[in-house]
Amino acid sequence: MTLFHFFNCAILTFGPHAVYYSATPLSEYDTLGTSVKAAVVYLATALVKLVCLATFLQVSETEVFDPYQEALKAMIGFIDVAGLYFALAQLTHRNISQNHKFQAVGLGWAFADSVLHRLAPLWVGARGLEFTWDYVLQGLEANANLVFTISLAALGSLMWLRKNKPKTLIPIIYTCAVIIATMPSITSYLRRVMGWHFPKVVGFELMTSLVMAFISCQLFILCQRPSL
Amino acid sequence: MAEEKNSKQRHHRSMFLESMYPVVALMLVLVACVELCDAATVVDVYRLIQYDISGAPFGSRFSSLNHHAASLSFQHGADLSRSVLILPLRELDIAFVQDYISQKQSLGGLLILLPQTFRPGNIGGGETQGLRILLAQLEKLLLHGNIPFPVYFAFENEETDTMLADVKKNDALGQQATATTGGYKLVISVSEPRKIASPTITNIQGWLPGSRADGDSNQLSTIAVVASYDTFGAAPALSVGSDSNGSGVVALLEVARLFSTLYSNPKTRGRYNLLFALTSGGPYNYEGTQKWLKSLDQRMRESIDYAICLNSVGSWDNELLVHVSKPPENAYIKQIFEGFSNVAEDLGFQVSLKHKKINISNSRVAWEHEQFSRLRVTAATVSELLTPPELLESAGSLSDTRQHVNEDSIIKGVKLVAESLARHIYGHQGKDIQIFADNSSLAVNRFYVKSWLDGLSQTPRVAPFLSKNEPLIMALKKELEDYTAEVSIQQESLDGIFTFYDSTKASLNIYQVASVTFDLLLLLVLGSYLIMLFSFLVITTRGLDDLISIFRRPPSRKMKIA
Numbered sequence: 001m002t003l004f005h006f007f008n009c010a011i012l013t014f015g016p017h018a019v020y021y022s023a024t025p026l027s028e029y030d031t032l033g034t035s036v037k038a039a040v041v042y043l044a045t046a047l048v049k050l051v052c053l054a055t056f057l058q059v060s061e062t063e064v065f066d067p068y069q070e071a072l073k074a075m076i077g078f079i080d081v082a083g084l085y086f087a088l089a090q091l092t093h094r095n096i097s098q099n100h101k102f103q104a105v106g107l108g109w110a111f112a113d114s115v116l117h118r119l120a121p122l123w124v125g126a127r128g129l130e131f132t133w134d135y136v137l138q139g140l141e142a143n144a145n146l147v148f149t150i151s152l153a154a155l156g157s158l159m160w161l162r163k164n165k166p167k168t169l170i171p172i173i174y175t176c177a178v179i180i181a182t183m184p185s186i187t188s189y190l191r192r193v194m195g196w197h198f199p200k201v202v203g204f205e206l207m208t209s210l211v212m213a214f215i216s217c218q219l220f221i222l223c224q225r226p227s228l
Numbered sequence: 229m230a231e232e233k234n235s236k237q238r239h240h241r242s243m244f245l246e247s248m249y250p251v252v253a254l255m256l257v258l259v260a261c262v263e264l265c266d267a268a269t270v271v272d273v274y275r276l277i278q279y280d281i282s283g284a285p286f287g288s289r290f291s292s293l294n295h296h297a298a299s300l301s302f303q304h305g306a307d308l309s310r311s312v313l314i315l316p317l318r319e320l321d322i323a324f325v326q327d328y329i330s331q332k333q334s335l336g337g338l339l340i341l342l343p344q345t346f347r348p349g350n351i352g353g354g355e356t357q358g359l360r361i362l363l364a365q366l367e368k369l370l371l372h373g374n375i376p377f378p379v380y381f382a383f384e385n386e387e388t389d390t391m392l393a394d395v396k397k398n399d400a401l402g403q404q405a406t407a408t409t410g411g412y413k414l415v416i417s418v419s420e421p422r423k424i425a426s427p428t429i430t431n432i433q434g435w436l437p438g439s440r441a442d443g444d445s446n447q448l449s450t451i452a453v454v455a456s457y458d459t460f461g462a463a464p465a466l467s468v469g470s471d472s473n474g475s476g477v478v479a480l481l482e483v484a485r486l487f488s489t490l491y492s493n494p495k496t497r498g499r500y501n502l503l504f505a506l507t508s509g510g511p512y513n514y515e516g517t518q519k520w521l522k523s524l525d526q527r528m529r530e531s532i533d534y535a536i537c538l539n540s541v542g543s544w545d546n547e548l549l550v551h552v553s554k555p556p557e558n559a560y561i562k563q564i565f566e567g568f569s570n571v572a573e574d575l576g577f578q579v580s581l582k583h584k585k586i587n588i589s590n591s592r593v594a595w596e597h598e599q600f601s602r603l604r605v606t607a608a609t610v611s612e613l614l615t616p617p618e619l620l621e622s623a624g625s626l627s628d629t630r631q632h633v634n635e636d637s638i639i640k641g642v643k644l645v646a647e648s649l650a651r652h653i654y655g656h657q658g659k660d661i662q663i664f665a666d667n668s669s670l671a672v673n674r675f676y677v678k679s680w681l682d683g684l685s686q687t688p689r690v691a692p693f694l695s696k697n698e699p700l701i702m703a704l705k706k707e708l709e710d711y712t713a714e715v716s717i718q719q720e721s722l723d724g725i726f727t728f729y730d731s732t733k734a735s736l737n738i739y740q741v742a743s744v745t746f747d748l749l750l751l752l753v754l755g756s757y758l759i760m761l762f763s764f765l766v767i768t769t770r771g772l773d774d775l776i777s778i779f780r781r782p783p784s785r786k787m788k789i790a
Contacts, residue, residue: 004747008754015758023765129413130268131742136750 012139038108045083106153295336427692429508434712439497452535456510459624469624475542488711498653541641542633544612630685
């Protein structure tokens with residue numbers, strides 16, 4: 001019953017995106033176009049990142065944590081942030097409120113990320129007879145990633161789209177954004193240097209995503225108050 | 229206006245989707261072609277031989293396998309017809325296997341795990357005498373039974389050990405591994421075995437001519453040294469037959485080497501021709517030897533004074549036996565035996581003569597020399613075996629590995645045969661001369677013996693599965709070419725009562741599978757998670773009323789219409 005397992009893992013990986021879209025007011029305001037545009041921007045960003053990684057990074061045979069390589073990877077990771085900025089600020093969207101804009105952009109971004117990174121391994125691996133927990137864990141990771149992306153989009157919209165912010169909150173906003181943006185480096189550090197196994201890493205990601213979501217939610221509400 | 233725009237948009241969208249259909253279809257086709265198999269563990273397995281004798285089936289009749297694994301700790305009365313029973317040799321219960329086969333109970337398959345010491349090429353290993361006896365018994369049982377399920381042999385390694393431990397634990401808890409309870413699944417996907425159309429047996433002969441004195445018009449006499457090189461065992465891919473008859477082949481090659489050194493110098497060339505033959509078809513009533521003899525020129529056959537056949541000379545200590553079919557009182561036999569016993573006395577061991585009459589009406593040929601005797605050629609077999617082996621026994625079983633063959637025994641055997649032949653050829657019978665003395669230029673080469681023995685102990689040699697240009701046959705031919713003047717190969721087809729089936733080696737994929745109940749449970753959990761997520765999001769973004777209104781929409785609409 002391995003197609004069954006594939007189906008299970010697929011709904012774990014991609015279900016939350018669909019649920020998020022239909023449950024929140026996003027579906028009422030028909031923001032699908034925004035999400036699709038965000039997905040396309042993600043694709044372009046991924047291509048640019050690929051080229052940069054291929055040019056600047058050296059492939060090491062062993063799984064050794066090289067700080068310079070990791071720093072380089074983190075810097076290239078900031079291209080992600082640039083892409084997100086482009087999607088949020090530069091693209092023209094229909095008249096949708098800022099509240100919904102960052103959600104739609106974050107959703108499209110996270111969906112494209114899941115599809116690109118997780119669909120192929122899922123299709124090839126989860127259909128086999130052999131059972132592993134890997135694909136379920138991968139689905140959980142996709143969930144955490146969705147929360148991260150939406151939080152990052154929220155913080156991004158706060159940083160770039162909102163002009164009047166309380167001065168005290170600005171450093172907090174920036175630190176949170178930096179933490180979320182460097183999440184991949186943090187997880188690879190945990191996996192290689194600390195030797196954490198995949199389940200532990202995924203658990204850490206889920207917890208951090210919830211914490212970050214809560215913090216960014218609070219920040220968003222706090223920033224919204226003066227304009228009200 | 230808005231409606232027109234909407235319909236146009238819809239039209240564009242449908243056209244776009246339609247144009248996507250062929251692309252989507254192509255992608256689906258491409259993607260479906262991706263291979264599904266990606267097992268965590270792949271093990272080499274070797275199938276039990278499948279053969280017919282005059283149409284009567286023997287051995288394992290099936291080859292492909294796709295069942296769950298079970299171990300001996302299963303509950304009594306459990307149905308194993310869709311399971312593969314994993315039996316490690318160390319815990320084998322012969323009576324149990326015998327019951328299963330004789331009562332014709334259905335079993336999905338049998339996987340026998342052998343310790344690594346039985347692997348060809350594995351020199352090390354502890355004391356395995358008890359295991360060897362058990363293995364021999366098991367082999368006999370499997371070879372002579374008609375088994376309606378696949379039987380495979382594999383060597384123990386870490387992965388099989390962990391799998392077996394897991395399976396035992398599950399079985400002890402009473403959870404029979406089926407499609408709904410998970411466990412391990414063993415898959416061997418090979419095609420059904422087919423008959424081997426016309427198996428060939430290849431005989432290799434080398435001819436070393438003697439020197440004729442000037443003016444001597446008589447044909448020189450010939451002495452033949454013969455050994456059969458092929459094997460037969462329960463697992464044809466593992467039948468290396470170190471003792472039966474790898475030791476005989478090595479002894480023959482060494483004797484050929486020694487005499488080729490002697491004969492290379494015209495001054496020391498004897499007045500006898502030497503004929504060395506490596507025959508095939510040994511386990512099948514020495515069919516190859518018979519065909520080879522019949523193919524010989526009649527004059528050549530009549531010129532053979534006597535033939536020495538070598539069969540299993542690798543693991544004896546003090547006594548070697550000379551088996552004959554002519555009565556011991558026969559002058560030739562007496563002469564041959566005296567020659568042997570004189571040399572044996574000098575070398576410090578014993579030879580005994582054993583006589584077994586040939587029963588012409590019985591088609592069973594127990595020793596190779598009997599084929600010679602049936603064609604009126606004097607012959608004897610030098611062997612360590614006391615009794616003649618049964619049909620298809622002592623021909624290279626799984627327990628016949630390199631560790632239990634002693635080079636010293638082979639060297640003693642070589643010395644015996646070479647010295648007695650040389651004393652006969654050069655007329656030094658009864659004299660106290662050692663022609664092939666140690667530390668001389670004609671000494672028996674220990675390294676030669678060891679290297680050929682090692683090589684043969686890693687080469688399975690079941691005749692029907694050897695191709696016409698098998699590397700082994702080419703190597704033996706080349707070796708004889710180095711030592712003799714003329715080498716010829718005779719290839720015949722193995723007809724008669726034996727039929728063989730292919731598919732001797734396969735790869736076993738071991739999958740750890742989850743049960744259907746697990747998948748259903750996971751689906752339930754995921755479904756409830758998504759529903760919870762949905763409700764949570766609706767509540768937080770739109771409020772609790774909206775959530776309730778989603779479930780109450782139909783009635784409210786009806787009320788509105790009304």
